[in-house]
Amino acid sequence: MPVNASEFPPFGRKILIWGGGGKTSLGKALSAKLNLSFVELDALHWLPDWEERPREEFRQLVQETLDRPREDLKLGWVVDGQYGSALGSTVLERADTLVWLELPWRVVFWRTFRRAIRRARDKNLICGENVESWRRAFLSRDSLLWWYIKLLLGGDYKRSIARLEERIRESGGHATVIRLTSARQLDEFYTAHDLVRLAD
Helix, strand or coil, X not given: CCCCHHHCCCCCCEEEEEECCCHHHHHHHHHHHHCCXXXXXXXXXXXXXXXXXXXXXXXXXXXXXXXXXXXXXXXXXXXXXCCHHHHCCCCCCCCCEEEEECCCHHHHHHHHHHHHXXXXXXXXXXXXXXXXXXXXXXXXXXXXXXXXXHHHHCCCHHHHHHHHHHHHHHHCCCCXXXXXXXXXXXXXXXXXXXXXXXXX
């Protein structure tokens, strides 16, 4: 049965996307549909050659980006990313809508795995001016895949969800929260809002 957009809470003009398993694709799709500026936190966080931008510099850059007097930002924005320890609630406090992709671990891991293969193979620019390598994707301590494995083995996956819930209570109580908890629900969200899914 088709899902109508009215079955999901309405979203505003300052949208933050959290979670895993498709943040960037969804962010780009929403920004295109709603004519909002797309801000990818990974692109602001990473300097060339995968050097991390210093924390305070990163926080300041995010604030300046959202405050920048550009016409597209006046209309609103879609921000993709969390960076809780680095940003605190800098973006969450400004957002009027939070779309949370709380997909099962196996779904997030499989999508991350496929994306890692595609990025290492294609060598397209990601996270600013960087490219993925096979070594970084699968063998490095900085590998996102290994991070998800450690999160599962350490029993921290559910605790990470609890921490995000606490952040919402503390800084995001004013925002509309759209919580998508399965791949099917995410697909229904795309269909209901007539969004075009883009590769991330």
